[in-house]
Amino acid sequence: MQFKQLPAYRVRRVAESILDMAEELFTRHLDIRVLDWRVLVKLAEAPGSIPTEIGRDILMTPVQTGRSLLRLRELNLVVAVPDPADGRATRYTLTKPGHSAYQxxxxxxLEVQAFAMRDLSPVETVALNGLLDRLMASTAYTPEDVDRLSRVLFGDTRDSA
Known part of the structure; x- marks a missing residue:
C-alpha cells in the first residue's frame, strides 16, 4: 500500500485542506487564526476559564494558548481578570467584540464544512459522521496499548534497569 492511500494520511489531508480554507477566511475577515478562534469557542462554552483549562480542552500547548490569549487580548476579544479565589490565576472571558468574532x-x-462536503448526499454525510465517531473512539489509546503494540512490533525492548 502506498503512503498516500493510508486512511490516516487521507483524513489528515482532508482536515488540512479544510483548515487552510478556513484559515484564509479567518485572516481575511477576523484578523485571527483558527487556533485563536478555538480559544473563543472554549470561552463561549466556559466563560472564566484559566489558560490550562483552555489548552487542555482544545488540545493546544501552553505556548500556543498563551500566544492566542495575548493576541485576543490585544484585539479586545477577551478580557483577563484575576481569580478571586487564587490571586496567581487569571480567568478569561469574551468581550462583546469577542462574542461577535466567535459567531x-x-x-x-460551518460554510467551509458545507463547501468541503458539497458532493456528499445527506445519507453519505450521516454515514461519514458515524464512521468518524467510531474511528475517533477506536483511536483512543492508553500507555498499555502502546506497550502492547511495541512488543508486537519490536519485542520487549524496554531497559530492565
Missing part, C-alpha cells in the same frame, strides 16, 4: 467564526467554519 462570525462559527459561520465561517
Amino acid at each position: 462570525a467564526g462559527m459561520k465561517i467554519v
